[in-house]
Amino acid sequence: MEVFDSQLKEHLSALEQQGLLRSLRVVEETHGAHIMIGGRDLINFSSNDYLGLASHPAIAAAMGEGARRWGSGSTASRLICGTTAEHAALEKELALAKGTEAALVFATGVAAATGTIPALVGRGDVVILDKLAHACLIDGVHASGAKMRVFPHNDLAKLESHLKWARETHPKGRVMIVTESVFSMDGDIAPLRAIVELKERYGALLFLDEAHAVGVRGTGAQGLAGELGFADRIEIQMGTLGKALGVSGGYIAGSRVLIDFLINRARSFVFSTAPSPAVAAACRASLRIVQSPEGDALRARLHKNVCLFASEMKIGVPSSAIVPVILGSKERVLHEAARLQNEGFFITPIRYPTVPRNTARLRITLSSAQAPEQILSLAAALKESGLRV
Numbered sequence: 001m002e003v004f005d006s007q008l009k010e011h012l013s014a015l016e017q018q019g020l021l022r023s024l025r026v027v028e029e030t031h032g033a034h035i036m037i038g039g040r041d042l043i044n045f046s047s048n049d050y051l052g053l054a055s056h057p058a059i060a061a062a063m064g065e066g067a068r069r070w071g072s073g074s075t076a077s078r079l080i081c082g083t084t085a086e087h088a089a090l091e092k093e094l095a096l097a098k099g100t101e102a103a104l105v106f107a108t109g110v111a112a113a114t115g116t117i118p119a120l121v122g123r124g125d126v127v128i129l130d131k132l133a134h135a136c137l138i139d140g141v142h143a144s145g146a147k148m149r150v151f152p153h154n155d156l157a158k159l160e161s162h163l164k165w166a167r168e169t170h171p172k173g174r175v176m177i178v179t180e181s182v183f184s185m186d187g188d189i190a191p192l193r194a195i196v197e198l199k200e201r202y203g204a205l206l207f208l209d210e211a212h213a214v215g216v217r218g219t220g221a222q223g224l225a226g227e228l229g230f231a232d233r234i235e236i237q238m239g240t241l242g243k244a245l246g247v248s249g250g251y252i253a254g255s256r257v258l259i260d261f262l263i264n265r266a267r268s269f270v271f272s273t274a275p276s277p278a279v280a281a282a283c284r285a286s287l288r289i290v291q292s293p294e295g296d297a298l299r300a301r302l303h304k305n306v307c308l309f310a311s312e313m314k315i316g317v318p319s320s321a322i323v324p325v326i327l328g329s330k331e332r333v334l335h336e337a338a339r340l341q342n343e344g345f346f347i348t349p350i351r352y353p354t355v356p357r358n359t360a361r362l363r364i365t366l367s368s369a370q371a372p373e374q375i376l377s378l379a380a381a382l383k384e385s386g387l388r389v
């Protein structure tokens with residue numbers, strides 16, 4: 001026990017010396033863009049609550065109503081007796097929203113990725129992954145036992161050469177491309193049209209993670225796939241219910257047979273207690289709002305905020321609600337984040353291993369919940385300290 005503890009302590013102090021130690025901040029209060037930490041009122045530029053739905057009264061009420069009706073827990077895994085009418089309705093509505101035959105809800109986006117990828121590929125197959133893909137996608141590929149090939153971020157020529165190689169060396173295996181539509185730490189988007197064409201030319205599958213695109217790109221909860229009209233050409237659309245949708249959970253949308261297969265084979269689905277029915281009820285309420293005129297208005301406000309920030313910072317209009325300020329050094333990022341916090345802005349410093357070494361950054365996220373004056377004051381504070389996007 002003592003040896004074990006001292007080994008862990010050693011590891012933590014090594015992290016601290018490298019400027020990579022992380023710890024939890026306790027949020028004392030939050031609503032919309034307001035967040036209180038350490039007794040201080042701050043404006044939140046760190047959340048993934050792009051449409052402010054995490055504090056929407058109708059969604060919170062649906063969660064309360066769901067708890068009154070169903071109780072607090074689902075009592076079992078989905079395949080035992082944890083699939084309530086609430087879960088079934090949510091999956092039907094999600095499929096409609098995504099333009100697919102069917103959808104399947106997982107407890108988190110991480111569970112959706114780490115359960116689905118190993119269910120679909122394994123030894124003898126090849127997965128070709130964007131270099132900046134989220135950790136859960138990489139974990140899913142590792143767990144699958146498939147051969148992994150990484151292409152430089154959004155590099156179509158290298159992606160094609162991996163596809164060629166995979167087809168030649170694994171003529172009988174599955175070849176699956178895994179990428180994101182909006183990249184979580186950079187905010188740029190994948191060249192989806194070209195990727196869809198390539199995967200069709202080489203007879204590959206596409207697994208697309210839309211975590212930061214749902215509710216932000218396209219209308220309703222379409223994401224980038226729906227925006228570009230590819231909903232029925234992408235085999236596996238993944239996303240989360242905890243970002244723009246403001247609740248929690250993850251999903252896979254695709255064909256009926258894909259979903260039936262995952263119900264039998266995705267281990268994170270089969271062996272996990274179903275999400276609470278109250279959570280499913282809240283997700284349904286959120287989906288309804290996202291697809292309503294109110295949702296359109298929230299998205300329009302988000303877009304206006306993104307444009308305002310971009311014009312103040314003299315950059316082109318970003319493809320998403322994520323704008324990184326890449327500073328490189330982790331010390332500098334920690335210093336600037338602390339300074340901005342003193343001025344009333346909550347922006348988390350992002351370091352390795354969330355992003356590659358020497359690309360530490362302030363990850364600024366915009367939301368419809370922020371007021372234009374708050375965005376103007378952040379832009380002024382950034383410019384004052386010589387920070388450029």
Ligand SMILES: *Cc1c(COP(=O)(O)O)cnc(C)c1O
Nearest residue numbers: 108109110134184211240242249
């Ligand atoms: C957040 C995120 C996930 C994980 O989703 P959770 O619902 O938070 O588990 C997956 N992929 C990307 C790109 C993400 O940003």
